Amino acid sequence: MTTAEPDPVFRTGSGRLCLDFIRTLRWRDTPQALEELTTPEALAAWVRQLGPYDPDQPIATPTARTLATAQETREAVHALLAAARTTTPADCPSAARRLLNKVASGPTPHPVLDESGTLTHTAADPITAALAAIARDALDLATSPLLPRVRDCANPACGAWFLDTSRPGTRRWCSMDRCGNQAKKNTWRARHPEHS
Helix, strand or coil: CCCCCCCCCCCCCCCCHHHHHHCCEECCCCCCCEECCCCHHHHHHHHHHHCCCCCCCCCCCCCHHHHHHHHHHHHHHHHHHHHHHHCCHHHCCHHHHHHHHHHHCCCCCEEEECCCCCEEEECCCHHHHHHHHHHHHHHHHHCCCCHHHEEECCCCCCCCEEECCCCCCCCCCCCHHHHHHHHHHHHHHHHCHHHC
């Protein structure tokens, strides 16, 4: 009897679904760039982990074409938000804008309230619906007053973006557990070389 491999654990905590999704290409634009959506199974695992679905809802393994669409959607989200952060959403490349508009037009996960009062979400095609939700979230964020609160992680080796929802607007790290903690350790080691 073979046991199924556990799903990979994807990074979360950016504050927006679309920002969590673009994190699936880690260390973007560096020699260490790492694609996390390497297989259709990895895409299904991402949707299981970050989608709004009931954990018991089955999510079928997508096709290779759906995986390619997901990767293309992720890159279109990145292009849109990069343009919006630099100048204006109107400067998003037209191919990226057309793709996001198309993907966003699909059905999204819809809420269902069960007899016990528990709210879950469902969709006929959970992966396509999750991609529609991601595209809609990106279009909304790019044109939102929250856009100036999208920050780059202060760790130069990270490259992740996050939505700073802190009251003073001074959050520096994509995650205190990851980059923030590492920065604190590095600062401490620099001040106390005798303990390194």
